[in-house]
Amino acid sequence: xxxxxxxxxxxxxxxxxxxxxxxxxxxxxxxxxxxxxxxxxxxxxxxxxxxxxxxxxxxxxxxxxxxxxxxxxxxxxxxxxxxxxxxxxxxxxxxxxxxxxxxxxxxxxxxxxxxxxxxxxxxxxxxxxxxxxxxxxxxxxxxxxxxxxxxxxxxxxxxxxxxxxxxxxxxxxxxxxxxxxxxxxxxxxxxxxxxxxxxxxxx
Amino acid sequence: xxxxxxxxxxxxxxxxxxxxxxxxxxxxxxxxxxxxxxxxxxxxxxxxxxxxxxxxxxxxxxxxxxxxxxxxxxxxxxxxxxxxxxxxxxxxxxxxxxxxxxxxxxxxxxxxxxxxxxxxxxxxxxxxxxxxxxxxxxxxxxxxxxxxxxxxxxxxxxxxxxxxxxxxxxxxxxxxxxxxxxxxxxxxxxxxxxxxxxxxxxxxxxxxxxxxxxxxxxxxxxxxxxxxxxxxxxxxxxxxxxxxxxxxxxxxxxxxxxxxxxxxxxxxxxxxxxxxxxxxxxxxxxxxxxxxxxxxxxxxxxxxxxxxxxxxxxxxxxxxxxxxxxxxxxxxxxxxxxxxxxxxxxxxxxxxxxxxxxxxxxxxxxxxxxxxxxxxxxxxxxxxxxxxxxxxxxxxxxxxxxxxxxxxxxxxxxxxxxxxxxxxxxxxxxxxxxxxxxxx
Numbered sequence: 001x002x003x004x005x006x007x008x009x010x011x012x013x014x015x016x017x018x019x020x021x022x023x024x025x026x027x028x029x030x031x032x033x034x035x036x037x038x039x040x041x042x043x044x045x046x047x048x049x050x051x052x053x054x055x056x057x058x059x060x061x062x063x064x065x066x067x068x069x070x071x072x073x074x075x076x077x078x079x080x081x082x083x084x085x086x087x088x089x090x091x092x093x094x095x096x097x098x099x100x101x102x103x104x105x106x107x108x109x110x111x112x113x114x115x116x117x118x119x120x121x122x123x124x125x126x127x128x129x130x131x132x133x134x135x136x137x138x139x140x141x142x143x144x145x146x147x148x149x150x151x152x153x154x155x156x157x158x159x160x161x162x163x164x165x166x167x168x169x170x171x172x173x174x175x176x177x178x179x180x181x182x183x184x185x186x187x188x189x190x191x192x193x194x195x196x197x198x199x200x201x202x203x
Numbered sequence: 204x205x206x207x208x209x210x211x212x213x214x215x216x217x218x219x220x221x222x223x224x225x226x227x228x229x230x231x232x233x234x235x236x237x238x239x240x241x242x243x244x245x246x247x248x249x250x251x252x253x254x255x256x257x258x259x260x261x262x263x264x265x266x267x268x269x270x271x272x273x274x275x276x277x278x279x280x281x282x283x284x285x286x287x288x289x290x291x292x293x294x295x296x297x298x299x300x301x302x303x304x305x306x307x308x309x310x311x312x313x314x315x316x317x318x319x320x321x322x323x324x325x326x327x328x329x330x331x332x333x334x335x336x337x338x339x340x341x342x343x344x345x346x347x348x349x350x351x352x353x354x355x356x357x358x359x360x361x362x363x364x365x366x367x368x369x370x371x372x373x374x375x376x377x378x379x380x381x382x383x384x385x386x387x388x389x390x391x392x393x394x395x396x397x398x399x400x401x402x403x404x405x406x407x408x409x410x411x412x413x414x415x416x417x418x419x420x421x422x423x424x425x426x427x428x429x430x431x432x433x434x435x436x437x438x439x440x441x442x443x444x445x446x447x448x449x450x451x452x453x454x455x456x457x458x459x460x461x462x463x464x465x466x467x468x469x470x471x472x473x474x475x476x477x478x479x480x481x482x483x484x485x486x487x488x489x490x491x492x493x494x495x496x497x498x499x500x501x502x503x504x505x506x507x508x509x510x511x512x513x514x515x516x517x518x519x520x521x522x523x524x525x526x527x528x529x530x531x532x533x534x535x536x537x538x539x540x541x542x543x544x545x546x547x548x549x550x551x552x553x554x555x556x557x558x559x560x561x562x563x564x565x566x567x568x569x570x571x572x573x574x575x576x577x578x579x580x581x582x583x584x585x586x587x588x589x590x591x592x593x594x595x596x597x598x599x600x601x602x603x604x605x606x607x608x609x610x611x612x613x614x615x616x617x618x619x620x621x622x623x624x625x626x627x628x629x630x631x632x633x634x635x636x637x638x639x640x641x642x643x
Contacts, residue, residue: 198298201300
């Protein structure tokens with residue numbers, strides 16, 4: 001082997017070794033809609049798929065549209081409990097926040113602050129009674145009451161045998177009339193089914 | 204191979220199996236702190252020992268030890284972090300390292316990444332459920348309880364193929380050690396403790412029907428698995444779902460004793476003059492506890508017994524059966540291979556016409572037998588700080604603030620330890636679950 005070829009070969013080998021020993025993490029920016037399935041657990045792609053389908057379903061609901069025709073006002077919605085009934089620690093608030101944003105931006109409904117958000121706003125209003133000018137202080141006991149409550153849940157069904165596992169996600173959302181308890185809309189997404197194959201061996 | 208080569212190879216092999224032994228020296232200090240009820244000190248000690256006493260391949264073991272000690276020290280977020288880390292480690296250890304696999308066949312199982320025992324994988328979720336409850340998240344507690352159910356369902360299929368393959372290999376070696384296939388069948392399909400906690404969580408969530416299903420699940424667990432529930436059903440069970448409106452239920456769960464450890468059972472089978480097969484197998488050994496019973500004494504005068512609901516030690520032994528069967532087969536294959544090389548070298552020495560070559564092969568044969576004897580060590584790794592028993596009880600009270608003492612007694616009814624709970628707010632409709640610990 002010629003000396004120059006040997007040196008080139010050694011240099012390439014060294015660069016491969018050194019690239020594997022980089023002291024800083026390698027970061028690659030990807031588009032937010034890139035599907036990244038690493039562990040098989042609930043991830044951003046699942047949130048997107050579920051939210052998009054349920055939101056579209058809710059916005060196209062004829063009963064929700066009928067409310068505006070009947071009352072002449074946009075329906076006011078409050079986010080209730082979106083339960084995690086799965087076997088994973090899922091932050092369901094991401095789903096409800098996405099739904100809230102999409103429904104508000106569609107102009108088809110208004111949202112009022114949820115139970116957990118309200119106390120902070122009420123504290124502020126109470127403070128205004130003492131400290132803000134009379135013209136700008138907001139009146140107490142003048143909150144908008146919600147017409148509907150959005151509730152839902154995420155459930156999982158898991159099966160496993162050897163290195164194969166399947167995970168099915170069932171996401172349900174419902175809009176309930178606060179006054180009559182009638183359910184005016186129900187949406188579900190059962191699209192997410194994952195088959196996870198765990199490798200048997202590694203080096 | 205020359206004498207020079209032998210001088211190089213033998214120390215190398217010796218160093219490999221010496222490195223393969225996990226350090227246990229640090230447990231003395233931690234065990235002492237645990238026995239004295241200094242759980243915060245024990246947790247600090249295990250953290251201090253992390254880098255020096257736990258090998259990289261023992262990360263699961265560290266997380267289990269640290270997670271349980273953090274739980275007893277009531278450092279619940281730390282416990283969640285460690286136990287979740289252990290669970291992830293157990294999941295990822297499903298993918299076996301080829302290099303570790305090879306060395307485990309050449310040396311022993313201590314060279315492999317510790318992948319946790321089944322009972323550890325199950326109960327880490329039970330304790331994480333309690334961790335989440337103590338941090339105020341019932342929903343996350345229920346997530347952990349669902350994970351317990353899923354894991355128990357999959358235990359029976361976990362080792363199926365591996366045992367069949369290992370069994371074939373073992374039968375080819377015609378072992379003299381009898382093997383009972385029934386002994387490898389796990390008779391554990393549901394955890395009464397997990398069901399009981401689930402019942403309490405559902406009751407607190409207002410899901411009475413789900414709570415009723417779990418109460419019946421506790422009954423079924425006792426009825427269907429007499430080998431691991433060889434004691435009476437807690438008498439307070441029915442009252443749990445019979446709380447009058449406006450009344451409050453105080454529940455107490457007490458964990459006591461220490462989970463079993465593994466000890467080595469070594470057998471030597473002579474196969475030739477001067478050669479033997481050493482079979483070193485890990486066995487579950489229970490650690491006795493002085494606690495025989497526990498009761499709760501309220502300052503207001505009422506008292507109730509805490510009754511045994513789960514014998515974690517018995518379940519550890521039961522769920523280890525399948526893994527033990529797999530270890531058994533693998534150990535036989537490895538041990539026979541090591542000794543066979545010694546026998547072949549010895550036969551070569553006998554046939555050698557050259558006296559120098561004969562001597563060399565004889566020395567190698569002896570070296571191979573010594574290596575087999577010294578390197579054949581059982582993998583005794585197991586987490587040390589799970590409790591061995593769980594007892595439960597409850598009392599229906601008027602809502603209010605109560606102070607009480609949990610008292611632990613030995614078999615002669617002598618008081619061993621008492622734990623004080625001061626000014627506990629007991630509310631109607633909510634879950635008022637307190638946890639007592641006597642890991643002695």
